[in-house]
Amino acid sequence: MASTPESRDGARTKEQILSVALELFITKGFEGTSVRDIADALSITPSALYYHFKGKEEIATSLLEQRRHELDELTDWIKAQPRTADLPRVAAIRWIDHATPAQIQAMRFAGSNRPFMQKLGEKGELLRSGFASVEDALLPPKSSTIERMRIRMLLDTLGSALRAAEGTDATFEEILSAAKSAASSMTI
Amino acid sequence: MASTPESRDGARTKEQILSVALELFITKGFEGTSVRDIADALSITPSALYYHFKGKEEIATSLLEQRRHELDELTDWIKAQPRTADLPRVAAIRWIDHATPAQIQAMRFAGSNRPFMQKLGEKGELLRSGFASVEDALLPPKSSTIERMRIRMLLDTLGSALRAAEGTDATFEEILSAAKSAASSMTI
DNA sequence: GTCTATAGGTTGATAGAC
DNA sequence: GTCTATCAACCTATAGAC
Numbered sequence: 001m002a003s004t005p006e007s008r009d010g011a012r013t014k015e016q017i018l019s020v021a022l023e024l025f026i027t028k029g030f031e032g033t034s035v036r037d038i039a040d041a042l043s044i045t046p047s048a049l050y051y052h053f054k055g056k057e058e059i060a061t062s063l064l065e066q067r068r069h070e071l072d073e074l075t076d077w078i079k080a081q082p083r084t085a086d087l088p089r090v091a092a093i094r095w096i097d098h099a100t101p102a103q104i105q106a107m108r109f110a111g112s113n114r115p116f117m118q119k120l121g122e123k124g125e126l127l128r129s130g131f132a133s134v135e136d137a138l139l140p141p142k143s144s145t146i147e148r149m150r151i152r153m154l155l156d157t158l159g160s161a162l163r164a165a166e167g168t169d170a171t172f173e174e175i176l177s178a179a180k181s182a183a184s185s186m187t188i
Numbered sequence: 189m190a191s192t193p194e195s196r197d198g199a200r201t202k203e204q205i206l207s208v209a210l211e212l213f214i215t216k217g218f219e220g221t222s223v224r225d226i227a228d229a230l231s232i233t234p235s236a237l238y239y240h241f242k243g244k245e246e247i248a249t250s251l252l253e254q255r256r257h258e259l260d261e262l263t264d265w266i267k268a269q270p271r272t273a274d275l276p277r278v279a280a281i282r283w284i285d286h287a288t289p290a291q292i293q294a295m296r297f298a299g300s301n302r303p304f305m306q307k308l309g310e311k312g313e314l315l316r317s318g319f320a321s322v323e324d325a326l327l328p329p330k331s332s333t334i335e336r337m338r339i340r341m342l343l344d345t346l347g348s349a350l351r352a353a354e355g356t357d358a359t360f361e362e363i364l365s366a367a368k369s370a371a372s373s374m375t376i
Numbered sequence: 377g378t379c380t381a382t383a384g385g386t387t388g389a390t391a392g393a394c
Numbered sequence: 395g396t397c398t399a400t401c402a403a404c405c406t407a408t409a410g411a412c
Contacts (some may be wrong), residue, residue, distance in 0.1 A: 006270060006388090012377075013377090020294060021399090026303075027303060027306075029217070029219055029301075029302075029303035029304070031217055031219035031220045032219045032303055032304075032380095034404080034405065034406085035405080035406060035407085036235060036404085036405080036406095044377095044379090044381080045377070045379060046407080047378070047380080047408085048377065048378050048379075049405090050408075051377060051378075051405065055406070055407070056406070056407095070410095076310060082380065086396080107199050111302060112302045113217075114217075114299065114300045114302075114304055114351075115214075115215060115216050115217035115220055115300055116217070117219075118215075118354075119209060126348055127296040127358075131329055131393070145353075145356045145358045146358075146362060146365075146366065147355055148352075148356060149349065149353055149356065149362070149363075149366050150352075150353040150366070151350050152351070152352035153349065153352045153366065153370060156348055156351060156352065160341050160344055160348055161337065161341065163340070163344060164338075164341045164344065165333075165337055165338040165341035166306075166337075168333045168337065169333055170333045170334075174333060174337070175337075176332065177334075178337050178338070178341065178376050181375055181376045182341060182374050182375075182376060184375075185284075185373050185375040186370050186373055187369055187370075187372075188368050188369045188370060200395080200396090220387075221387080222387060222388080223388060224386085224388090225386080232395095232396070233396070233397060233398080234388080234389080235389090235390085235391095235395095235396070235397065235398085235399095236395065236396050236397075238389065238390080239395055239396075240390090240395090243388070243389070244387095244388065244389090298402090323393080378396105378410105378411105378412085379410100379411080379412070380408090380409105380410090380411080380412100381408105381410095381411100382407105382408085382409085382411095383406105383407085383408080384405100384406095384407095384408105385404100385405075385406085385407105386403105386404080386405065386406100387402100387403080387404070387405080388401105388402100388403090388404100389401085389402095390399105390400085391398105391399090391401100391402105392397100392398090392399095392409085393396105393397080393398080393399100394395105394396085394397075394398100394405080
């Protein structure tokens with residue numbers, strides 16, 4: 001309790017803002033969520049948000065940046081492995097096994113905002129398109145479109161399970177389990 | 189050529205409007221696409237659109253309505269089958285085998301606009317949430333969350349292949365093939 | 377760190393002429 | 395059917411007081 005900066009009515013820290021914004025971006029979409037929506041949910045005014053973030057887009061990119069190192073870690077791990085035919089599947093399962101609730105929420109965000117994610121991918125090398133570096137690490141130099149698709153589908157198994165769980169009472173564990181089974185069995 | 193109503197510069201028929209709107213909704217998202225964007229792409233003014241449609245949302249729902257009967261057909265087919273354990277997979281493969289480019293585009297739309305689709309599902313029994321009726325037809329009366337997820341993931345295999353094909357030069361056939369392989373092998 | 381006030385732009389949609 | 399003209403509502407973002 002000691003170090004929590006604020007405990008009053010409205011939530012205030014950057015983390016609290018990000019948490020509320022993430023929830024709204026998932027349910028209403030990035031474009032469908034106004035800065036006012038976020039501020040209202042926090043019981044503050046929009047202006048207060050601009051003290052913490054340069055703009056609405058920076059809130060979203062911060063959200064993604066938080067998860068960036070987990071993708072980097074996976075990429076590094078992949079690069080350290082001997083390249084076997086089954087490496088993509090093993091990597092996908094590793095990704096699922098290491099998934100945290102925070103990662104799950106970020107994936108929900110990405111899944112709910114495909115046009116926005118693509119726009120980000122186009123204009124920023126900094127962030128790249130999320131899984132792009134993982135994908136590249138898994139792809140042999142000269143790979144076919146089919147091979148790329150296979151890898152993407154394997155990596156997206158968790159995303160599929162997430163979509164399948166929408167509106168149900170599926171637990172975190174059930175989602176991971178469903179994703180893992182799918183990744184384990186999937187062939188192209 | 190004879191019966192095409194208009195061949196001048198701007199596109200005009202309802203179908204042409206829907207086609208242009210669909211493309212924009214896929215790439216920029218429903219909320220990220222303004223009525224002006226659509227009108228501009230057609231070289232007409234926004235007002236002209238309101239002669240054909242009551243509003244922006246009706247353009248989107250018309251798009252989905254066009255594909256409604258294909259889902260109804262699948263639902264009917266499922267109901268006419270003996271209920272075997274593998275029926276969900278067989279239905280998913282049938283769905284993939286019968287997919288047309290128009291259906292693919294509609295699926296892209298749905299995949300790019302999850303928050304919008306969910307909003308529609310909440311407020312309209314008329315249209316229901318797309319695959320909901322198919323899903324219900326496949327589900328035994330008392331089914332577990334896991335069973336529901338399995339069915340959704342099977343039905344969403346085509347959607348997964350579509351996402352995996354984004355930005356690649358994958359052909360229509362390659363996408364269907366990838367989806368089919370995944371549906372054929374997937375277990376939960 | 378949050379507020380009030382407000383700027384400047386865009387949005388979805390309508391009225392009415394042609 | 396499409397246009398011009400226009401609207402009220404909403405948007406993101408800023409300036410400056412507290």
